Each structure stands twice: as structure tokens, then as C-alpha cells.
Amino acid sequence: MLQKLKSGATPYYSIAFLLLVLAYLLSAATNDSSRLNDLFLIIFGLGISTLILLTILLVRSLHRLYKNFKHNQAGSRLTMRLVTLFVLLILISTSIVYSFSIHFLHRGINSWFDVEIEQALNDSLELSKTTFDIRRRTLLRQSRMMAGTLSNLSEINLNYSLRELSDLSSAEEMSVWTLDGQLVAATIQNTKVIVPDKPNEAIFRQLRKQQDYISLDPADGDRLQLRAAVQIPSKIIGEDPQVLQVLFPIDEQLSVLAKTVQEAYTDYKELNYLRKPLITIFTLTLSLIVLLTVLASIWFAIWISKRIVHPLQELADGTQSVASGNYNTHLTTTGHDEIGFLVQSFNKMTQRLTKARDATQQSHQLLEQQTNYLSTVLSSLSSGVITLNDQHQLKTSNETSGRILGINLQSYIEKPLVELGKDHHHLIEFEQLISHEITNKQSGWQQQIELLLEKRSLTLICRGTPLPDNAGWVIVFDDITALMRAQRDAAWAEVARRLAHEIKNPLTPIQLSAERLQVKYHPLLPEDQTGLLNKLTNTIIQQVEAMKDMVNDFSDYAKNSELQVRPYPIGTLINEIITLYRSNREHKIRLLSTLDNIKVELDVTRFRQVLHNLIKNAIEACEDANMPVKIDVDYQLIQQKDSAEDMLELTVRDYGPGIPDEMVNILFEPYATNKVRGTGLGLAIVKKIIDEHQGTIWVENKQPGGASIQISLPITRASL
Amino acid sequence: MAFTMSVYEKFRPFFIFLLLLSLSFASQASESFKVESATVKKIGNGYVLNAKIAYPLTPRVKEALSNGVPITFLQEIRLIRSIPLLGQYWQWQKTRWETTLSYQLRYHALSEQYILKALDTSYQRSFPTLTAALDALGHIESLNLPPERLSDTIVTRLQIRSRLDLHALPTPMRPGALISSKWQLSSPWSMAEWQ
Numbered sequence: 001m002l003q004k005l006k007s008g009a010t011p012y013y014s015i016a017f018l019l020l021v022l023a024y025l026l027s028a029a030t031n032d033s034s035r036l037n038d039l040f041l042i043i044f045g046l047g048i049s050t051l052i053l054l055t056i057l058l059v060r061s062l063h064r065l066y067k068n069f070k071h072n073q074a075g076s077r078l079t080m081r082l083v084t085l086f087v088l089l090i091l092i093s094t095s096i097v098y099s100f101s102i103h104f105l106h107r108g109i110n111s112w113f114d115v116e117i118e119q120a121l122n123d124s125l126e127l128s129k130t131t132f133d134i135r136r137r138t139l140l141r142q143s144r145m146m147a148g149t150l151s152n153l154s155e156i157n158l159n160y161s162l163r164e165l166s167d168l169s170s171a172e173e174m175s176v177w178t179l180d181g182q183l184v185a186a187t188i189q190n191t192k193v194i195v196p197d198k199p200n201e202a203i204f205r206q207l208r209k210q211q212d213y214i215s216l217d218p219a220d221g222d223r224l225q226l227r228a229a230v231q232i233p234s235k236i237i238g239e240d241p242q243v244l245q246v247l248f249p250i251d252e253q254l255s256v257l258a259k260t261v262q263e264a265y266t267d268y269k270e271l272n273y274l275r276k277p278l279i280t281i282f283t284l285t286l287s288l289i290v291l292l293t294v295l296a297s298i299w300f301a302i303w304i305s306k307r308i309v310h311p312l313q314e315l316a317d318g319t320q321s322v323a324s325g326n327y328n329t330h331l332t333t334t335g336h337d338e339i340g341f342l343v344q345s346f347n348k349m350t351q352r353l354t355k356a357r358d359a360t361q362q363s364h365q366l367l368e369q370q371t372n373y374l375s376t377v378l379s380s381l382s383s384g385v386i387t388l389n390d391q392h393q394l395k396t397s398n399e400t401s402g403r404i405l406g407i408n409l410q411s412y413i414e415k416p417l418v419e420l421g422k423d424h425h426h427l428i429e430f431e432q433l434i435s436h437e438i439t440n441k442q443s444g445w446q447q448q449i450e451l452l453l454e455k456r457s458l459t460l461i462c463r464g465t466p467l468p469d470n471a472g473w474v475i476v477f478d479d480i481t482a483l484m485r486a487q488r489d490a491a492w493a494e495v496a497r498r499l500a501h502e503i504k505n506p507l508t509p510i511q512l513s514a515e516r517l518q519v520k521y522h523p524l525l526p527e528d529q530t531g532l533l534n535k536l537t538n539t540i541i542q543q544v545e546a547m548k549d550m551v552n553d554f555s556d557y558a559k560n561s562e563l564q565v566r567p568y569p570i571g572t573l574i575n576e577i578i579t580l581y582r583s584n585r586e587h588k589i590r591l592l593s594t595l596d597n598i599k600v601e602l603d604v605t606r607f608r609q610v611l612h613n614l615i616k617n618a619i620e621a622c623e624d625a626n627m628p629v630k631i632d633v634d635y636q637l638i639q640q641k642d643s644a645e646d647m648l649e650l651t652v653r654d655y656g657p658g659i660p661d662e663m664v665n666i667l668f669e670p671y672a673t674n675k676v677r678g679t680g681l682g683l684a685i686v687k688k689i690i691d692e693h694q695g696t697i698w699v700e701n702k703q704p705g706g707a708s709i710q711i712s713l714p715i716t717r718a719s720l
Numbered sequence: 721m722a723f724t725m726s727v728y729e730k731f732r733p734f735f736i737f738l739l740l741l742s743l744s745f746a747s748q749a750s751e752s753f754k755v756e757s758a759t760v761k762k763i764g765n766g767y768v769l770n771a772k773i774a775y776p777l778t779p780r781v782k783e784a785l786s787n788g789v790p791i792t793f794l795q796e797i798r799l800i801r802s803i804p805l806l807g808q809y810w811q812w813q814k815t816r817w818e819t820t821l822s823y824q825l826r827y828h829a830l831s832e833q834y835i836l837k838a839l840d841t842s843y844q845r846s847f848p849t850l851t852a853a854l855d856a857l858g859h860i861e862s863l864n865l866p867p868e869r870l871s872d873t874i875v876t877r878l879q880i881r882s883r884l885d886l887h888a889l890p891t892p893m894r895p896g897a898l899i900s901s902k903w904q905l906s907s908p909w910s911m912a913e914w915q
Contacts, residue, residue, distance in 0.1 A: 128830055200845060202852035216831035217846050224831070262830040266788035269829070270890070273787035277892040284895070 015054045019292045022047040047288060054295050061302055075313030079305045086301030090294060098290045105282050113272055125265045128258050132216050136226060139248050140214040142169060143228040147244045150176065151233045155185060162187040172225065173197060173247040176232065178240050179208055199245050203229050207243050224250045224258055311339045315346055327354040382478070389472040392417050392435065404460070404479045406453065426453050430460070437464055438473045456698055457665055459484050489688070492670050496558030504551040507544050514540040553681045557670065563603040563692055570648065571596040573604065574633055577611045587619060592634040600648055600715050606689045613682040614709055618654035625657040645714045653708040658701040667699050751776050753882045755910035760878055766867050769797065769912060771860040773882050780902040782850070789893070790826035792885035793857060799869050800877050816876065817869040822885065823857055878912035
């Protein structure tokens with residue numbers, strides 16, 4: 001409550017009200033007729049203290065304003081400026097009015113007084129005095145004469161003489177007193193008056209000095225009378241002297257005139273005397289009211305300034321909070337003026353901003369959903385999809401693209417595509433192809449590319465489509481390696497099947513016919529001719545045999561037999577094969593690994609063929625090049641942390657001439673051979689069997705010489 | 721409370737100034753009215769008061785008087801019954817009866833007389849000199865006191881004092897007179913003697 005009184009406008013209102021009441025009381029108290037006369041000092045004191053209190057409050061208010069201004073609080077500058085302006089206006093206008101009022105007040109009051117009027121009044125008073133002076137002297141003389149007649153009379157005679165003299169002189173009252181103030185005798189014309197008017201002590205004192213007394217006396221009821229007091233001459237020595245007092249009435253007309261003169265003179269003199277206090281009191285009242293007006297105006301100036309600035313301050317705060325992103329700012333509408341309109345507009349603006357923001361958020365969410373949807377679709381695609389901007393920088397890539405290329409493409413986002421080629425040599429061709437195509441082409445394109453990865457080759461088919469507005473390109477690429485291989489395998493299988501069917505069938509009759517020729521015509525021909533016959537028919541039979549072998553190989557290759565897999569210790573299997581080849585002492589075949597507890601799920605028969613083919617191939621390569629046959633066979637277990645499967649890596653390395661570069665990519669394809677002997681299907685069959693075991697096979701040339709064929713086979717941990 | 725304290729702390733110099741101001745008002749003029757003597761005399765069954773009061777006027781009052789401003793004098797008389805509760809130091813007093821005699825003194829320029837008028841009775845007397853008028857004013861002679869209030873003269877006291885009625889002054893003069901020491905001429909309460 002106290003805090004509220006202290007901080008709110010209540011003290012100002014109450015003090016302003018109090019001051020108004022005081023001003024009224026003050027103005028009322030300056031009227032003589034007012035009953036508030038006795039309260040004058042209290043009112044005045046209270047007024048002054050209230051003014052002081054108001055001043056203190058105002059000073060406090062102004063101080064607070066100045067403090068705000070100094071601390072640069074929002075709106076304080078404008079408030080300060082407005083207050084200063086208002087206060088200046090108030091002070092200037094009030095000072096002018098005040099100074100003119102004071103001036104007119106002084107002039108007005110001073111104009112009441114005039115030297116000539118004063119002189120005239122003085123003169124009229126003097127004139128009246130002179131008039132009465134003559135009369136006084138006459139009456140004094142008359143009184144002395146009367147006193148003479150009263151000398152030494154007995155009390156009875158005295159009374160009688162007094163009445164007689166009173167009647168004669170038309171005196172109102174005649175009385176005889178001793179000098180001690182004792183009444184001796186008296187006669188009074190007015191029957192209502194019983195006791196005669198006693199001369200006062202001053203008169204007696206004068207009479208004791210033997211001086212007669214005569215004066216104009218204002219009597220009751222504003223009447224005037226002449227009072228004469230003379231000593232009654234005493235003829236007897238030693239007798240107490242007596243005094244005669246005579247009161248003479250003054251005729252009514254003269255009395256009225258004298259009264260008018262006296263009153264005018266006294267009033268004027270009093271007024272003249274009161275001139276200074278009058279001016280002072282009027283000035284004081286005026287000052288008090290002016291001060292009240294000024295203070296109230298200053299208070300009003302502060303109040304109105306705050307009132308004007310408050311909505312502006314709120315607006316400023318609101319604008320700041322909107323600037324900092326809070327669009328929910330709502331200001332209270334203050335009025336119907338321009339500021340109120342401004343506040344309304346601000347509120348409308350924030351409402352619209354909120355709506356716009358909500359709409360943006362919604363569309364953003366929608367966009368995000370769309371993006372998520374799209375990225376989900378893209379990631380589930382088996383094709384790699386990347387987008388490039390017009391600067392050839394990678395913008396987006398789906399998961400599959402990274403998986404196909406075998407790198408983390410996300411780390412190349414916002415980087416030029418060239419970097420991809422720089423960091424990964426096997427992707428240079430890929431990068432160059434795309435760069436070339438998107439630089440030179442305006443419309444969509446499609447290219448097939450074969451990349452040589454570390455352990456395998458990769459065939460990609462790339463399609464580029466420009467984005468609208470030249471914003472870049474979207475590149476879609478598919479790993480068609482498996483597809484290509486499958487196509488090739490299928491083609492070869494068909495060839496093999498046909499060969500078997502079309503060639504193998506006529507071979508037997510050819511062989512039989514040749515044998516029959518030999519048997520039938522051998523006895524019929526002369527001795528010298530039989531040799532030739534045998535030679536020719538043997539040639540046919542041998543070649544047919546060779547063709548049969550070749551066709552059998554093809555049929556083996558083309559055969560799609562079911563794998564008879566079972567866990568088998570790989571070490572044992574390799575040892576079995578190597579033992580067969582150790583019969584030739586020139587062949588140095590070593591098994592480097594000693595791990596004998598690794599079991600692999602495989603078709604033993606077919607895997608045995610794999611090993612045979614590989615070792616045979618290595619031996620033939622060395623022998624063809626007239627190099628010593630030296631073969632190392634090794635195998636090891638490669639554990640993979642992030643997979644349920646481990647890998648068995650099997651290596652067959654020779655120290656022969658190595659594989660020509662042009663052969664590396666096509667080594668495992670049928671008829672990819674540079675050897676004189678053989679069908680060219682050995683490695684193709686190996687590849688086929690390894691594929692059937694879900695494994696991979698690749699070849700590397702080793703330094704300083706020789707080639708290494710590596711097989712990688714998955715093994716489930718349970719089978720170990 | 722906190723607010724009062726803080727305000728006091730803030731404006732302490734101002735409060736001290738106010739205190740000093742009030743003290744300065746308290747200091748009285750050097751010369752003021754004085755009851756020189758007051759006696760209560762029993763005459764017959766009744767009691768009468770005789771008193772003498774000196775009225776030394778300051779030049780300011782005389783100036784006002786000579787300029788035609790009427791001055792009102794008040795003579796206050798009261799009978800109090802005082803019951804001592806703790807010797808003479810602490811007495812319980814009760815006013816039994818009181819009266820105020822008002823006199824107006826003014827200067828009559830035409831007759832050059834000072835007119836003393838009893839405002840209660842409208843009886844007026846004129847004096848050639850101010851001294852004579854004040855002398856007459858200061859003489860209270862045989863003022864009848866109410867006998868029913870004087871049944872017990874042992875515990876009843878009569879007090880008398882005189883002062884100027886400043887509220888009777890013309891309005892413009894009043895504020896100045898009320899705060900000026902030159903107009904503060906009141907006599908203290910004086911005890912009358914019983915005879």
C-alpha cells in the first residue's frame with residue numbers, strides 16, 4: 001500500500017487536490033467576512049508545507065527521469081525532451097503572466113492612493129478641527145462663566161442652579177465633582193441616563209494643574225459631543241475645590257459631516273498604512289497560486305510526457321523483440337489517436353508475421369517431409385544418384401552411390417568433383433567421364449564405363465540429366481558388373497551347350513569311322529600303303545579325341561550342377577592336391593600356412609578342380625616361359641569386425657613371367673589365354689566355381705615377378 | 721515504516737531546518753503585557769476582582785494605532801479548581817468558570833482622542849493620551865465574580881492574563897502580525913491573591 005502510494009500517481013493527485021482546497025481557503029480567508037479567519041496561519045503553513053512536499057516529490061520525479069536518461073533507458077530521451085520542452089513553455093509563459101500580474105497588482109493598489117486626495121482629506125480634517133475649535137473656545141468660556149455662578153453654593157442651590165444653567169445653555173449634562181472624583185451634583189437632560197458621565201483621570205489630572213479642559217468627544221452611537229471641565233472658583237479658602245463638567249451636544253448635521261470626514265480620513269489612513277501588507281499578502285497569494293500552477297503543470301508535463309512516450313516505448317520494445325524473433329508480441333491498445341493506430345498496426349503486423357512464420361514453418365516441415373521421402377526413395381534405390389551444381393560441386397549423393405564406388409561420398413559434399421579423382425585413383429576415369437560429359441553436353445547423356453578397382457573390376461552405366469535452370473546435373477549410375485557377367489556367362493554356357501550338342505555328337509561316328517577305316521582297309525592295302533593309312537586314321541582319331549576333350553571341358557563349364565557343400569578342413573584339401581604335384585622334383589610347391597583347423601563350407605570335388613586348375617595353370621605358365629616352377633600356396637583367416645562372416649583368403653603365387661596387363665581384366669573369361677596349350681577354359685571354370693561359392697577371385701602381378709591369384713571365400717563363424 | 725525512515729534519512733537537513741525555524745518562533749519579544757497585581761476581595765456575600773495590568777506597546781502597535789487601525793485587547797479571567805495529585809508539581813486542574821473581556825482601542829483623529837470601547841457592552845470612553853487610555857484599560861475595578869463558583873476558596877484559584885486579539889486585525893496585517901514577535905505581547909497567566 002505504502003509502496004503503491006510512493007510509486008503511483010496518488011500522492012500527486014492528493015497533493016494537487018489539497019493545494020486546490022488550500023488555494024480556495026486562502027482566497028476565502030483573505031475576505032474579512034470569512035469565518036476561516038482564525039485558521040489563517042494554519043492554512044498558510046499547511047499550504048507552504050504541502051508546496052514543499054510537492055516540490056520534493058517533483059524533484060524526486062525529475063531526478064528519476066534524469067537517472068533513466070543517464071542510463072539510456074528506452075524512451076527516456078524522448079520523455080526528457082518533452083518534459084524539458086513543456087517545463088520551458090510553462091516557466092516562460094507563467095513567468096510572463098506572473099511578472100505582469102505583480103506589476104499590475106502593485107500599480108493597481110498604488111493607484112488607490114493619491115497625494116491630492118490625501119491632502120484634501122487632511123485639509124478637510126483640519127477644517128473640521130478648526131470649526132470645532134471655535135465652538136470649543138466659545139463653550140469653554142461659557143462653561144467658565146457657569147462655573148463662576150456656581151461658586152460657593154450650597155448643595156440644594158447647586159442642584160437648582162445646575163438645572164437652571166442646563167436649561168439656559170442647552171447643555172446635555174452638567175455635573176459637579178470634587179477633584180478626588182466624587183460626584184457633588186448633576187443634572188441630565190436625557191431622562192434615560194441616571195449616572196452622569198465621570199471625567200476620566202486624565203481630565204482630573206489636568207484640572208489639578210489649574211488647567212481647564214475642553215475636548216470634542218465621540219460619544220456612544222457615533223455621536224459627537226463637547227466636553228468641558230472647569231474648576232469652580234472657590235471664595236472660601238481651604239474649601240475643597242470643585243469641578244464643573246458640561247457636555248454639550250453637537251447639532252446633528254454637523255455631527256454627521258464630522259463623522260463622514262473622520263471616517264473617510266481614518267479609512268484612507270488605515271488603507272494607506274495597510275498598503276504594504278496588502279501588497280505582500282496579495283503577492284504571496286498570487287505567488288502561491290502561481291507556484292501551485294507551475295508545479296502542477298510540471299507534474300502534468302511529466303505525466304503527459306510519460307503517457308505519450310509509454311506506448312512509443314512499448315512499440316520500441318515490441319520492435320526489438322520482433323527483431324530478435326519473438327513474433328508473439330502483443331501491445332495493449334492505448335487510445336484512438338495516431339499512436340493508438342500505430343500500436344494497432346504493430347499488433348496486426350506481428351499477427352501477420354506470426355501467421356507467415358507458421359506458414360513458413362509448415363511449408364518447411366512439408367519440404368522436410370518431401371526431402372525425407374525423396375532421400376528414403378533414393379537410398380532404397382539400387383542405383384547411385386548424385387547431383388552436381390553448376391560449379392561441378394557435389395550437392396547430394398545417396399547411400400547406394402557411395403556403396404557402388406566404395407568410398408564415403410558424404411565427405412565430398414560441397415566439394416568439386418575433381419577432388420574425388422585426386423583422392424581415389426581408381427575413380428579418375430569416372431570423374432573425368434562425368435566432367436567431360438557435363439562440360440560438353442547440354443542435354444541428357446548415357447555412358448558405360450569400366451573401372452578397375454583394387455580387387456575387382458566394376459562396370460558402371462552412367463546417365464546424366466541436366467537440372468532445370470542450369471542448376472547443375474543429376475547423375476544416375478548403376479553397377480552392371482554382375483549383369484554383364486551373367487550375360488557373358490549365359491552366352492558362354494549357350495556356346496558350350498551347342499558345341500557339346502552339335503560337335504560332340506558327330507565326333508563319335510567320325511572316330512568310329514576312322515577306326516573302321518583302319519581295321520577294314522589295313523589288310524587290303526599294300527604293305528607300303530598301310531603305314532600311311534595308319535598315320536592318317538591315327539591323326540583323325542587323335543584330333544577327334546582332342547576335340548572331345550575340348551567339348552567335355554565346355555560342357556563342364558556350361559554345367560550348372562548343384563553344389564554338394566560340407567565343412568571341410570581347407571589345409572587338408574590343399575595338402576592332398578600339392579602332394580599329387582610333388583612327384584615331379586622340378587616343381588617346388590610350398591604350403592606356407594600351417595593353420596589346419598579352418599573348416600570351410602565347400603563342394604570338395606569342385607574346389608579340388610579349382611586348386612588343380614590354378615596350380616596347373618601356374619606350372620604351365622612357368623614352363624612356357626622356361627622358368628623354374630616355384631609356387632607358394634597360402635591361406636589365412638581374415639576376421640571382419642562388423643560382419644557375421646569372416647573371410648578365408650587363399651593365394652596361389654608363382655614366380656613366372658606374370659600376366660600381361662591387357663589380360664588382367666579378362667583373365668577369367670573363356671578363351672582368355674596366351675598359352676599354346678589348353679582350351680582357355682581353366683581359369684573361367686575356376687571363376688565360375690568360386691562365384692558359385694559366393695567368393696571373389698582376382699589376379700595381381702607381383703614384384704619382382706610372377707602373378708598371384710587370390711580367392712576370398714566367406715566362412716560363417718559357426719563352421720570354424 | 722521503511723519508507724518513513726528512508727524519507728527521514730533523505731531529508732534530514734530539511735527537518736533540522738524546520739526544527740530551528742520553530743525554535744526561532746518560540747522566542748518571545750522582550751517586553752510583553754504584565755499583570756502587576758490582582759486581588760480578589762470579599763464584599764458582603766460576593767467577591768470582586770481588582771487588578772492592574774501594564775500594557776507596554778511596541779512601536780509597531782503604536783504605529784498601527786496612530787494610523788487608525790483599531791487594536792483589540794483581551795482580558796481573560798478564569799476560575800480553576802486545582803487538586804494536587806503530587807504536591808505542587810503535578811496538579812489536576814479544572815476550569816470552573818471563565819470570561820473574556822474585550823476592549824477596542826482606536827485613535828479618533830478629529831477629536832485627537834483615544835477611544836476605548838468595551839466590546840461586550842459597547843460602552844466607550846475617550847482619552848486625550850494613549851497612556852491615559854492604556855492606564856484606564858489596565859485598571860480592573862470591582863469586577864463581580866460569580867459567588868456560586870466560589871464556595872470553596874481553598875482549592876479554587878483565579879487566573880488572569882491579557883493579550884492582543886490578532887485575528888481582529890485587518891486581514892492584510894494578520895499574517896504578518898501572527899508570525900511577528902512585535903505583535904506577540906501576551907502576558908502569562910497570573911494568580912490572583914485572596915484578601
